[in-house]
Amino acid sequence: MAESNRPRGGGSSNRRDGGRPPASGRGSGGRDGKPAGRDDRGGSGRGRDDRGRDDRRRDDRGRDDRGRGDRPTGGRGRPDSRRRPTPEERTAEQQIYDGPPIPDDISASDLDKYARQQLQGLPEKLADKVARHLVMAGLLMVEDPEQAYKHALAARARATRSALVREACGETAYSAGKWTEALSEFRAARRMSGNQMYAAMMADCERALRRPEKAIAYDTPELRMKLDDAGGVELSIVVAGARRDLGQPEAAVRLLETEALHTPSRAPWVARLRYAYADALLDAGRTEEALEWFHRTVAVDNESFTDAADRLKELGA
Numbered sequence: 001m002a003e004s005n006r007p008r009g010g011g012s013s014n015r016r017d018g019g020r021p022p023a024s025g026r027g028s029g030g031r032d033g034k035p036a037g038r039d040d041r042g043g044s045g046r047g048r049d050d051r052g053r054d055d056r057r058r059d060d061r062g063r064d065d066r067g068r069g070d071r072p073t074g075g076r077g078r079p080d081s082r083r084r085p086t087p088e089e090r091t092a093e094q095q096i097y098d099g100p101p102i103p104d105d106i107s108a109s110d111l112d113k114y115a116r117q118q119l120q121g122l123p124e125k126l127a128d129k130v131a132r133h134l135v136m137a138g139l140l141m142v143e144d145p146e147q148a149y150k151h152a153l154a155a156r157a158r159a160t161r162s163a164l165v166r167e168a169c170g171e172t173a174y175s176a177g178k179w180t181e182a183l184s185e186f187r188a189a190r191r192m193s194g195n196q197m198y199a200a201m202m203a204d205c206e207r208a209l210r211r212p213e214k215a216i217a218y219d220t221p222e223l224r225m226k227l228d229d230a231g232g233v234e235l236s237i238v239v240a241g242a243r244r245d246l247g248q249p250e251a252a253v254r255l256l257e258t259e260a261l262h263t264p265s266r267a268p269w270v271a272r273l274r275y276a277y278a279d280a281l282l283d284a285g286r287t288e289e290a291l292e293w294f295h296r297t298v299a300v301d302n303e304s305f306t307d308a309a310d311r312l313k314e315l316g317a
Helices: 050-060 092-098 113-118 124-140 145-158 163-175 179-193 199-208 212-217 229-245 249-256 268-283 287-300 308-314
Strands: none
Touching: 092 145, 113 124, 113 163, 124 145, 124 163, 145 163, 163 179, 163 199, 179 199, 199 212, 199 229, 212 229, 229 249, 229 268, 249 268, 268 287, 268 308, 287 308
C-alpha cells in the first residue's frame, strides 16, 4: 500500500501521555454458495423425447435409486459433498481465512514498494490477496480498527510466516485495544525479522495489561542502541508512563528530560514528548511548569496528535 495507507500503531486511547507510540512507517470476503444449475423444467408442448427428459429429471431429483441408494442431495440434485457451504455454514477458522469483503478498486499495487518486496516469496495470486488485505488493514486502522484487524488476520491465515503480516496483525490488534494479541504478534514479527522497532508498542501493551514493571524492563542500553531517535523517544514516553503507574512521577520527569525537549523539529514525536513531559510535571505537582509545556506542545502540534489544547482549557489556562 502507499505510504499513507501503511498500518501504523498508536497507544491506548486511555493514555494521557501524548498518544500512542507509532511503529516505524512502512474484495471480496464472504463466500456465497455456488448457484444451482438452471432449472429447465416447464414449457408447453411435450414431444416424443419427453420420456428421456423425465428420466433425467428423476435422476436429478434423486428419485431414481439406481446406483445411488438414499444419498441425500443438496440443492437441485447436487450431492451435499459438492455443495459449497454458505458463509453461515463455514467454520470460524474458515471465516477468518475469508476475511471481510475487499472493494474491487483496491489493488495490490496500493501496497508500498517495500511491503510488496516482502511478499515476493509467495505465489503471485496469494501475494495479491495478502497485499489487498493489508491495504484494507491500513485504510481502516483509525476509523474501524476491529475490521482492520480482521483483514490482517485474513492475511495471516494465508502468510503466517511473513514478518510484515505479523507486524500488521500486531498493529491492528494494538489499535483495537487487543493487548495480549498485539503483544503475541509483535513478538512473532520480532523473531522473524530481528527488528526492535516494535519495542515501544510492546512495552505499552504491558502497561495496558497492568504490568508496568515489564514495560520498564524494555528500557535497556542494548535495546536503545537498536532504535532510531524517534523510536527511543517513544520508548521513553511509554516507560515514563509506567513509572507514573508505579507512583513515581519524578522519575518519569527525569527520564523525559534526557530527551530532546527543546528540538526545533516539528516531527510528530516532538508533540508527544512535550505532552508526556507536561503531564508528568502535572502529576508531580509542578503545575506552572506543566502549563508552560502544554503550551509548548500546542505550538508544535499542528496535526492535533495530542489533546494539549483541551488540557489547557481544563486547567483554566
